[in-house]
Amino acid sequence: MKVCVVGGGAREHALAHVLSRTAEVVVTPGNPLIPGSTDQPPEEIDADLFVVGPEAPLVDGLADRLRARGALVFGPGADGARLEGSKAWMKHIAAVADLPTARHGAFTDQGSADAFLDTMGDLFVVKTDGLAAGKGVIVTESRAEASAAVAEYLSGAAFGDAGRTVVIEEGMVGPELSLLAVCDGQGAVALAPAQDFKRVADGDAGPNTGGMGAYSPVPFVDDALVDQVMDRFVDPTLHTLRERGIDYRGVLYAGLMLTAEGPKLVEYNVRFGDPEAEVVLPRFSGDLAQLLAEAAAGHIETEPTFTDEAAVTVVMASEGYPQSPRTGDVISGLDEAATIPGVVVFGAGVATDDSGQVVTAGGRVLAVTAVAPGVSEARTRAYRAVDAIDWPGCFSRRDIAASAVAAHDAGVASGGR
DSSP states (O other): OOOEEEEEHHHOOOOHHHTTTEEEEEEOOOOTTTTBBBOOOOGOOOOOEEEESSHHHTTTTHHHHHTTHHHHHSSOOOOHHHHHHHHHHHHHHHHHTTBBBOOOOESSSSSHHHHTTTOOOOOOOEEESSTTTTTOEEESHHHHHHHHHHHHHHHHTTTTGGGEEEEEEEEOOOOEEEEEEEEEEEEEEEOOHHHHHHHHHHHEEEOOOSEEEEEEEEEOOOOOHHHIIIIIIIIIHHHHHHHOOOOOOEEEEEEEEEEEEEEEEEEEESOOTTHHHHHHHBBBBOOOOHHHHHHHHHOOOOOOOOOOOEEEEEEEOTTTTSOOOOOBBBOOOHHHHHSSTTTEESSSSSEEOSOOOOOOOEEHHHHHHEESSHHHHHHHHHHHHHHHHBOOTOBBOOOHHHHHHHHHTOOOEEEEE
């Protein structure tokens, strides 16, 4: 089978890495660290299966255009991708499907937004309605900061048209859970759970980012909880979409908060999470190409299986990320990092300079992943690899999966958002 992966980040690198176990893989546009990268557009590539990685081309209807020419595509059409393209619409679907989620409202003017803020508690969440590369979210205990974020978003100064509508939510407290479900239009199967780290700095400090690291499996998530999430969130969502004539074939990523009242939906994404993909996919022990092809064809027959090993991913970022990342710095130590057992360095924001050296080309530059028999050893290996890699101003969180290691014996973990 020949598979075309669309995208050029660490998520697509992880997809290509695992798909290549059983399939021929080409990645467009890819990046210098991804084997099989090409600048040929997906519409000009002949492949048995297309796997669309990022959310933007899905929202833009790439899957529809590829299907219109007869291609087998893993990724929702523009109608289903609206779940991520519009947070207000996602909340509407959640209400229709009766999904537990935070109290919320969508606003296009400052006055109404401020009036809603006045009705809330002491933790405010302000989001852009449209796509903002994972950065259009403010979580604050300050009413003034929340109001200022609304003003910045609505004006277009922060995220352009993506922020002309804002979604305001009451903050929720509890451990976060990322669950990716592979959907075939009728039903879905769950992949291994993961937990990611959105804030830029240790201790969940600083602004939200696209994700600074992740780990899998999650010690406080058992099969019963996964089944509960599928029954209470994923299945009702797919049913609600089908009622609207939406044939959803692709990944449905449920971002959840495990509150004292039970799981509640934070958000839906319509693609593999990044960095969740970098820890979930390396643990996949079956034929990923076969599973995704079955989902794209509308009938999943393969049950996902995973190794008992743990995976930890640490994102290495450029100075200034997420606000104004510095680019163009030469990256050293990639070869040394790759010699550490169980380590794969997935390229995200990378390019090559005129001399062929790998340089930084974005905010999140590398996703350093390690797989090992347990989360403690995986974490140790990942940070050994991180410490081998260098460029001016690079940084990473140093506490990825630390709580999971500390709580391993007790079987619990804590977190928050």
